[in-house]
Amino acid sequence: MKRMARGSYGYGHSYGYGGEQQPEDRLTSLSDDLLISILSHIDTKQAVQSSILSKRWVNLWTLLPVLNFTCDQDQNPPNPPDNDGYTFIHNVFARRNASIMIEKLSANVSDHYTMFRVFNDALSLRVSDLRIDCSENIVKHYPISCVDSSDLLMSLSLKGMVEFGYFPRFDGLVKLRLERVKIVENEAFSSFVNLEELFLVNCKMEVDSSGLEVVADKLWRLTISSCFHTPVAYPGLVLSTPNLVVFELEGLIPMVFEAVEELPALHTVHIDALFSYGAPELPFEQQKINLIKIIGSFKYAACVHLTPSTVEVNL
Known part of the structure; x- marks a missing residue:
């Protein structure tokens, strides 16, 4: 019979000097690439804390291509610049391996100072x-902006x-999602000349009377969901999107x-309209006319889906 190594009595277990059975540490058998992949899926603070496990783990977190920052939403945010949340994020940026590109950065922040700094640092x-x-x-609401392209x-x-x-x-931006x-x-x-996908969800439109203008030659998908003006609907929507496929x-x-121009590439249109009743600046009949005009603009669409409530209000 083949002799087993000292301290080993079978796959998956080892025995200490006292004879007690101990589970095998299988993490040590994983490659660094796999460990980095695992750490990229958890909160970055936890990934940094893993450095105390052993010498092998000390620098693993500095190689992460994905960073996930969260904050304790149960606590009131501190006043800048003594922001503990940003201090930690800044230290991660400063101490990580600069040769590793950050592919994805997610941050849940609780104050506008951290929001602004994280955006520009990214x-x-x-x-x-x-x-x-x-x-x-x-x-x-606090403005978010940057100087450099x-x-x-x-x-x-x-x-x-x-x-x-x-x-x-921003020449590289192809996907933009704005919510609230x-x-x-x-x-x-x-400014986003190569934008392909745009999602506007629960956004407040504080634009002038000419309305929101979406000018994007390469845009193929546009989603506008539950957006509004003060007090109800937004003034207007102008599309200059010749390659739009999904609306x-x-x-x-x-x-x-x-x-502004015909939409020959348009394939799918989905409309679930919500009507405002009793708004003097937007009579109900005018809302119906506006909806009919919207539908009429999509004559090239292969599939137009109207929800039952949308169809019913136009009967």
Whole structure:
């Protein structure tokens, strides 16, 4: 019979000097690449804390291509600049291995100071996928902006009390998602010349009477869900999107709709309209006319889906 190594009496278990059975530490048999992949799926603070496990783990967190920062939403955010949340994030940025590109950065922040710093730090670090959630604790909209252009940021998601206005040219951005954001510029997306997907969810449209203008030659998908103006619908929606393939409109319809050019590439349209009753600035009959005009603009669409409530109100 083959002799087993000292201290080993079978696969998956080992025995100490006292004869007690101990589970085998299988993590030590995993490659560094696999351990880094595992650490990339957990909160970055926990990944940093793993450095105390052994000498092998000391520098693993510095090699992470994915960073996930969260904050304790049960505590009131500290006042800047003594922001413990940002201090930790800044230390991670400063001590990580600079030769490793950050593919994705997600941050849940509880104050506008951290939001602003994380956003601009991410651009400096050439992050390609950035997601910032500041929907907790912050009760006032704060502007988010940058001075320098970027050609490496490909996907941007902002959620919460953010005021979205003018941006310099972002040639690399292909996907943009804004949720619960205040849009304050009529042509807020004109700097994103290669934008392909745009999602506006629960956004407040604080634009002038000409309405929101979506000018994007390469845009193939546009989703507008539950967006509004003060007090109800937003003034207008102008599309200059010749390669649009998918259009989704849910919630209040704009008071004016215009497609600057025909949309020959359009394939799928989904409309789930919500109508405002008793609004003097937007009579119900005018809302119906606006919806009919929207539908009529999509004559090239292969599939037009109207929810039952949308169809019923036009009967």
